Structures are given as structure tokens and as C-alpha cells.
Amino acid sequence: MSGVAFDPAWIVELYRRMVRIRAFEEKAAELYQKGALPGFLHSSVGQEAVPVGVCAWLERDDLITSTHRGHGHILAKGADPARMFLELYGSEEGYNRGKGGSMHIMDFSIGVLGANGIVGAGIPIAAGAGISLQNRGSDRVVACFFGDGAVTTGAFHEGVNMAAIWELPVVFVCENNQYAESTPHRTVDRAPDLTVRAQGYGIPGELVDGNDLFAVLEAAQRAVERARRGGGPTLLECRTYRWYGHYIGDPAVYRSDEEVASWKARDPLRRVAAWLLEQGALDEEGEARLRAEVEAEIEAAAEAGARGRRPAPESALEDVYAG
Amino acid sequence: MSGVAFDPAWIVELYRRMVRIRAFEEKAAELYQKGALPGFLHSSVGQEAVPVGVCAWLERDDLITSTHRGHGHILAKGADPARMFLELYGSEEGYNRGKGGSMHIMDFSIGVLGANGIVGAGIPIAAGAGISLQNRGSDRVVACFFGDGAVTTGAFHEGVNMAAIWELPVVFVCENNQYAESTPHRTVDRAPDLTVRAQGYGIPGELVDGNDLFAVLEAAQRAVERARRGGGPTLLECRTYRWYGHYIGDPAVYRSDEEVASWKARDPLRRVAAWLLEQGALDEEGEARLRAEVEAEIEAAAEAGARGRRPAPESALEDVYAG
């Protein structure tokens, strides 16, 4: 674990974001298991260091694309947990007016181009956003999140290649949590890691410990800065793990308890907390207070979600066309 | 130029196949320019060493998939030029009963699974044929031909990856003739060559001089044998050049006369002929006789094509379903 060069006060803020994601996901899972939320729910508990470490370098008007497992990315980019809960409940006041749900949360006002229910689909979309930025001479960048499962899609290949040949300002962030649903990544991909694939596209690649916020911060900083100054895309593979099954309710019979335990032992939150304690940036009481604050915030957000106005049925016919 | 280990008599036979492809393509171009053939025509003149060098190692019951520029592959696999011309004319007696045309010639009796009008589409099809072979424990193999343009398709990525992870008996043969229509390959692919991509799939790759029959033979032998003995797929990149434009009639304004001339100077036929003369396997008279024989054969095939029975219009409704 590195990180000595980082300002501890800033790391406290990043830690808060990680705690916020964890708390959001745990609350959502609780509500879902109680039957309060319709549809599906994919939890990112265990993967918090990746979105927080990458989005740490993004401004409000930088952009991200996300996935079916998108709550972490979207919160890390600065979304309002209450409007997210409202959407999970299907409320008219949710981010998507109840039309999208968990898998499609979007907030264009802060550059969240969308969670996406189609594996890999965000990758060409991120490339296209990169074209917009490049054509208007902007120094904004796009962070494109996707799972290990997306790596075998045609969309990955076409999208990354397109970004590579035109040196588009995109940071491709693979969250390799080892599984696509039940399928272990090593059974569907013989490359030792994505840096080999990056070579195939003629772009830089890095293999990163995705459970180590500092490792993610360092690699993401290089990649974001490269994209910002016109140096083109980077492919980051962040190795991590999802603590829950594929969806909330998935018994995850395809993996062993030991495997899960070994990854829980490497809890990305605990690592950062330990560093902050070590640095004296937080004491135990301060850490507990931070957690309590965030939990209260999420509790309030969830309650706001539950109280949201239900959509009028006829509103289902709105927003099909803009003109 | 290597090739010393090859039996000159066999090379004479392979040379004959190269000459046959050249003669077929020249005759077809002539007829097309006269307006005798409907549809489009893509010529493989200049690329003859690749299909002949690869198919040299295939038996009748080995399989190939081909492309829009497929005459060479199909002839190299042993197809009947007369039935090919019949198809180019759209005759009922053509390989496809006049329903396919140049871009879709198939001959399942000799393992030609089809030319294909969709760039990249043959690649997953070849993988699937490989599954058939693997599942029935056959030692047959599939040679999958595609152009440099196919490398940027999602189908390439998905198909090669699938063959790689299951070690399917497929030899992937990229005929890199430098252009996809007007697009220079180097402008859409930053990889120095396909061996880098092969690494990404965890399979062997070789860069081959596609205008040198012996280089193709050597690389293809390794790849075909590997596939036959269960060693899985190989990715060959054969660098070559098409002498004509993308289609017959394309003025090919996107490339220089010098470039074309430099590649014509490396005529794959002339190289083999020189070797055969050097080895004493053919003298100049014998070479001229061989050419004359093949040209007469192709002339006869073209005439047969022109005389073919026209299809009955109602036959257009046959062959939609098998049952």
C-alpha cells in the first residue's frame, strides 16, 4: 500500500465516498430483500476503491459511462443518493422518473451518461463521447467503467480500438471482479491480464490492485492526465471482488466460502481506514463518526426514496421522443 | 525464399492452382467488364499464394470459410471452375442455383462453408464448425480466411476468443492486403501486426510474407498440424496485396501507381515459377504449357458458365426452408 504522497484530508473525503457507496448498497440490498424495490439489484460492495479512485480525478463536467452494477460509479461521480433511491423505488421523482430503475440511472447534469443493462454497450458510447470532446477541443475526459465480462464482447473490441486509433480522451476501467454472473473470467479469457490486450490496441495498459485505493488513485491519475492532455486512451484492469452474488438474492453457488472470505479480508474500506488512522488523519472516534454521518445520510435518502411520488400511469408515454 | 524441403512435383501442382486462380479471376474480370455478369465482383489477383499455401495442407473433408473475395479460397479448396462461372452468371446449374452469386459460393461437398458478404461473419462460423469437429473427436480442421478489414469487427474478437478458450481446431488466416475498400489498415489498427493480438487471445500467431508461397506453406503447415493434433487455433497474418481495386471497376484512387507497381514486382506467381525453373522442375516451355492448359480449362469453364440454364423464376421460392 502506497499513498504517502496524498493529502490525508483528501483521503478522508475519498474514504467518505467509499463508505457512502457501501452504505448505499447495504441499504438497497436490505430494502430489496424485504421486497420493497422492484426489478433486479446488482451490488458493488467490495469494489468501492475503483470508482472512488478513478472519479477522484474527475470534475463535475467530466463524463462517465457505467454498467448494470453502477451505483458505485454514479455515487463516486457525485450523484444524490436520495434521487437514486427514488429511482430504485420507481418514483416519478427519481433520476429517471421511474422509467429506468437501478440498471439505468443517469444524471447528465454531472456527466453520468448512464448505467447500462447491456454488457459492453457503454464502451462505444464512451468512445463517441470522446469524439464530442475532442471535436470541440475540450480538455474534459470520459471514464468508461465495465466488468471483466465485457472484455469478451465485440463492443469492447470495436470501442477500444476506435478510441485508440483516434487517441480519444477516454480512460477504460475494467473492474475485474473475477466473475461474469457464474463464469470465472479465466475460463473465457486466456490473456494473463488486460495489459496484453492494450498492446494489441497500441495503447498503454496497467494492471492495478482494485482493492487498494492508493493503487487505483495512482494509475487513474496517470490515465486521466494522459487523456486530458491529448495523449489518448488507457486501459486499466482493476482486480477486485464483489462480496454479494451477481444480483441480490443470487446464492452464488459457483464460488467457495473460502474465496469470499479471503477477499473480505482485503476489504478496501478497512485498508483506507487503517491508513488514515496510521496517518493520524482520523482517530477511531472520528472514523466512527464519519460512518455514522454517512449512514444517517443514506438512511434519510432511503426514507426519501420510500416517500416518493408514484408516477402517473400516463406518464409512461412521455419522453419517448424529444420532438 | 525458402522451400528447398518441398517436393518440386507437388509445387508444380500448387503452382497450377495459383495459375488457375489468376486465370479464373482475369476471365471473370473480363466478363464483368463486358457486362456479362450481374452483381459485384471482387478479384483476388495478387493474393494467390495465401489460399493455395494454406489449402495445400487440407484434405477434401477439411473445411474452410471464406469472404466476399472468395474465388481464390474456393478454387484452392478444389471447387469446379465451371460451376463457379455458372454461379457468376446466375445460372440454375451454378453452385448456388443462381441464388448466391460471387459473394456466396458454397460447396459443402468439399468443405467450402461459404464465401460471405458480411465482413468478419465467417469467423464465429468457423469457430462453430470447430466445435462440431471437436465434439465428434474428428481430426479435421477449419481454415478461416478473412481480410485485414475484418480484424476491427466485433465478430473477429468474439470468434477468435471462443476458438482460443476451447482450443478449437481452427486456423485463422488474415489476408492483410493493406486495404479495406479505401481504408489503409494502418489507419484503423495500431497493432504492429496480428501476433500481438494473438498474444491477447493466448494463442500462437505468425506474421507471414503472403506473397511467398513457401513462407505460407511453412506457417500453414505448423498451424494446420497444431489444430489437427488438438493444439488449438493459430492466427496467421499474411501480408499481401490486391492488384485490382476493391471491386472490378473501382478506380482505386486511394493508392499510388508506385505502390501498385512495387507489389506487382513481387508477383507471387512469378516467384514460384522462378523457383521451379531453378529447381528444374519445369522448363520455360513446360511452364508455358501449364499456363496454356489452365487457361484453356478456364476458358472452357467460362463458356460452360455462359451456356448455363437460366433459373425458372418460381425457383426463387425454393430452398427457403428445408422442412
Add this chain to the structure above:
Amino acid sequence: MPVRELTMREALREALAEEMERDPSVFLLGEDIQDPMGGSYKVTLGLSTRFGTRRVRNAPISEAAIVGAGVGAAVTGSRPVVEVMYVDFLEIAMDQLVSQAAKIRYMSGGQVAVPLTVRCQGGPGRSAGPQHSQLLEAWFAHVPGLKVVVPSTPRDGKALLKAAIRDPDPVVFFEPNVLYNSRGPVPDPGADEVAPLGKADVKRPGRDVTVVTYGAMVAMALEAAERLAREDGVEAEVIDLRTVSPWDRETVLASFRKTRALVVAHQAVRQGGMGAEIAATVYEEALDEVDVEIARVGARFAPTPFAPELERYVVPGVEEIVAAARATLERAGRAGLLARR
């Protein structure tokens, strides 16, 4: 013949197992279909353990290559049954399905058959949101060379899936997700029941109005028929198309000639849906003989939204079938029938 009660899921699983047992060239290919997962919806549970991981292959997320490999295997002596996890994801494999599978036999001049089955589940009703709720059978009915099958009961599910696997042509086999847990009688394995493709099934006879539908909407049509009988004394005939393309014109027209009122119902989007084709055909065939009253029931013109009340507003159900049947009879001047209400 002896029957048991099975769920749709179990019935489909039996069909796969029996066909794999019968014919060693049958194999399965799809995402997450191996044990212990046994498929996202558990249809293939146990099959990789029983038949091995070469005949039940866990694919990478590569829908184009999954269907494409199915095509390549089908033209080389295998009978692949490939699984695409959601109807929506077929969009990724459309080239392989439409420009390859559907056309290879034709393009080859009849040299080869393409005995490929593409299994696929989906549809609305579970708040799965716009990208996981589409029903796209109308697209495939517009493609010569494909067959399209949608079962509505466990018994049909088994017998139709067996037929699809044995069929020499590419069949897109749509499994309505909401039916996986539905139960019904299924003949014993020994019966080897195979349903003919292209034949509709009259799921309820009736004399007053014909309801043509398929898939998840068959149960709704039967419920609607019960209500019409109870509340209006109207006897609806419910026809389950089972094969959506080529569809069984004879059965539909015969029923219509009897009832002279028709409701075509599906949960797919109304505009451009199968209802348009069926309605247009019946008008064309029957208009000169009888007064024609037809109502089309289909989803309103919007993607399928997430919130349950929105989804229910867009996607039709029992209510809409009942209302359409009544409107049809009223327009036919047979409101008298309804007077019994």
C-alpha cells in the same frame, strides 16, 4: 398416456435432456448454462453434469459468436441449441441470425440445412426495465428462412422445443420468463411427444369471438375468456399460435369464419407487431365473405418502463383483451350478446 405436473422450466429441461440423449449431435452453448449455475433461469440445471462440459458449453459474453458458432456447428453436422439470455440481446446477434442462419440454405441453393435452435427468454412483467423486457418476434417473422416458436404451457414447451431441435431449419424459440414457474401436465418421458411446428392449438373452444395470441398472453386470454363467459355469456375461442412464423392461417381463418369477430393480442409493441400481419391477412381473406371485426391488442408505443404501474400501463393484459372482445362484438352489431351483462 401417463402425465405428471411439471413447471415450464422442468418441461423445457426434460426436452433438452431427452434430445441430447437421443442424438449425440445435439449440444448446448450459452452464457452461464453449466452447473452449478445451470443457467440464469436454471433451465439447463444438471445437464452439464450429466452430459459433460463439451456438450454443455459455458460461453463468454459474446452473443454474436454464440449464435455464429451455432450456425457453423449446424451446417457441419451438429444440432446446436444455443441460448441467448434475453430477447433483447438477440440484437447483438442479428447478423448471424438474419444474414447467416436464415439465408445460408437459400444462398447455397439448397445444399445444406441449418438445424439451429436459438433459445431465448424475456418479455415484460417483472420491472426488468427497457433493455430487458422487449418482445421482438415480429422482426423474425419478417425474415424468410427463420421459424419462430413461443410456447405457453409446460406440455407445449417440451413438445415444441423437441420439435425445434429436430427441425432442419433455424428456429428462434422464445421462452416467456413469467411462465417458468407455471405448472401443468406433461406426458411421461417415454411418450416422446413432439408438437408439429406451424400448427396453432385451440386452447379453448368458443362460438362468439376468436382470440388469437401466444406465449405469456395465452393464460391471460383464457382468463379473459372466463370473464367474458361469466360476465357477458360470451364464449370466446382462444387460439394459441405456438408457431408465430410461419403462422397457421388455416386455423385462425376457420375460427374466424365461425365467430366472425377477432381479437389478436400480444404484449409486443402494437405498431408493427404480429397483430398487424394477422389482422391484415384476415381482412384480406375474409372481407368478401363476412363482416369483419378485428381488434388488435398490443403494447402502447413506448419502451417498457421500470416502475410497475408504468409497465402495466404500457403492456396489455387480461383487461385489454376483455375490452377488445367487447368492442369487437359491439362494432359487429352483436352488442345483444353483451346485453346479457
Add this chain to the structure above:
Amino acid sequence: MPVRELTMREALREALAEEMERDPSVFLLGEDIQDPMGGSYKVTLGLSTRFGTRRVRNAPISEAAIVGAGVGAAVTGSRPVVEVMYVDFLEIAMDQLVSQAAKIRYMSGGQVAVPLTVRCQGGPGRSAGPQHSQLLEAWFAHVPGLKVVVPSTPRDGKALLKAAIRDPDPVVFFEPNVLYNSRGPVPDPGADEVAPLGKADVKRPGRDVTVVTYGAMVAMALEAAERLAREDGVEAEVIDLRTVSPWDRETVLASFRKTRALVVAHQAVRQGGMGAEIAATVYEEALDEVDVEIARVGARFAPTPFAPELERYVVPGVEEIVAAARATLERAGRAGLLARR
């Protein structure tokens, strides 16, 4: 206003150039569209030289990413005009078109617009074979969120393409290949003519029978109308839909109420084609008022074969429109009209 004679190709090129001039956020993306090639069919010739290679980008053969990049650019302030070389190749990009472009605005609850234009050419008539001749507009009409435009004249081509580019929604713009060299009057550039999307155009007025069509078949319908006038004294009204989805019911119904006989014609496959939707709608709307006679003209149920005589057998043309119009009038008991033959 002053007009010149231009080909369809030139008219489309002018539309692109004028919109790029007008709005710096418009850019082009597609295979082989840069100079010196200027597009497989030369529509974009000169544009990369004039506007630079960032605004006219030569894409790799990556249809999914071409459309996907268009989606990403469209939701971030650009107005991309992407080109997919053949209608058939849209199959590769269906996820991006149908599950992304068409649904993002909706899924977002109206946060964003998707001003994407997907240009695409194709269709039958050139012995291009089964994989390069399809017409798939009916698929897209079944997808809420998309608009579908097909021009039939140079003037419409220019004015509709400009409208498509300015439209805030994703538009699939189908250019019939056989029309690229067709000539017609086009107003001078200064006119900045923009045709409204969703409005049909009566290309020939007539009182006896209505022919609804679009694209390459408009010229055939006009020729058919001439023949009907000459040989039968029948005056056909020819309606060019121009926008296939959402289509202009008002214009079609108004014409039908006048003529009371309708032919819906397209070269796409008849089963599941737009003709089914239009015919079913007209029956539904007009059946109670007047006797309805409708004939659907569309391709027979087979892929489009290569040999010219086979292709001509499968794909309808002038003959089939004339025959359908006559049959309609005969069935309508207005054979008297035809007696003048």
C-alpha cells in the same frame, strides 16, 4: 424559388455540407467516407477535404461502434451523422440502435435528447444478393423512440436529410441505392428547405385509388399510375410516406376516404412489412364508414436472390402495383371503372 437539376447523390451531399456549415457540432462518421474515396457511393465526396478529417471520420469496419459512438456523441452535444454502408449491416448495430439510441431519452426520464442520424443505403434491384438487398424499415417502425425516413426524390432527399440532422431524436435515414443517379429539381442552397418529418407527400393526386408507398417504389407507383390512367382511365393518387415511422395516418386516411380503394406497396418482404401495419390501421379506422378494399404489395417470402430473373420474381415493381390496383377496384365492385380498358 430558383431550382437546379441535381441527382439524389448530389442533393444528399448538399444537405450534409449545408448542415455542417451551419452547425459545427454536426460531424460524419462511417466507413470509407473520406476523400479521395468519398464514400462507397460517393455521397460524402469532397466533405473531408472541405471540413477536415475530424468532422469526417473514416471508421474501421465496426458497425456496432460506429452507431454506438454516434449515440455517445449525440448525448454529449454533437449531432453525429453516421453511415452504415448497407441496410443489412445495421443488423450488427441493432443493440446500439434499438436498446441504446432509441431508449436513452426514455430511460433517462427525458433528461437528454439523442440527435443522431444513421444514414444507410441498400435495397434490391442490383443483383447484390441475399446479404446486400434487404429492406428492414418495418423492424425500426416496431421500435418506439426511433424515426424512420426514406426519400424518393432529390428534393425530398435534401430537405428530409436536413430535417433528420436537426431533429432531436434518432433517425434512421434509408437511401435507396437505385435512386442515387436519379435527377430532379432541387431549390438553390440559399433556400434552406427543410421537410417536416412525419408528413407524407401526395406525389400525384387522383380520385379512384390510393397507392401508399415510399422510397424507390414511389417512381414505380407513378409509372403504374400513368399506366392505369392510360389503359384504364383510372386516376390513382400516389402518396409518398417519406417518414415511415411515425407515419402520417391523416394523409393516408383522408386519401382513402376519397378513393375508397388502397394499395400499400413496398419492396420489403410482405409478411410483417409496413404494409401490414398500414392496412390494418386503415381497416380499423375506416371500416365502419365505407367499404374497404386494400391490397398489400410486398416481396414474396424468400431472401432476395442474385440472378436478375429470380430477384425480379421475388421483388415487386410496376406490374404488381398495377395489378393490385385493378384487383382492388374489381373487388370494390368498381370494375366498371376498369371497363374503359
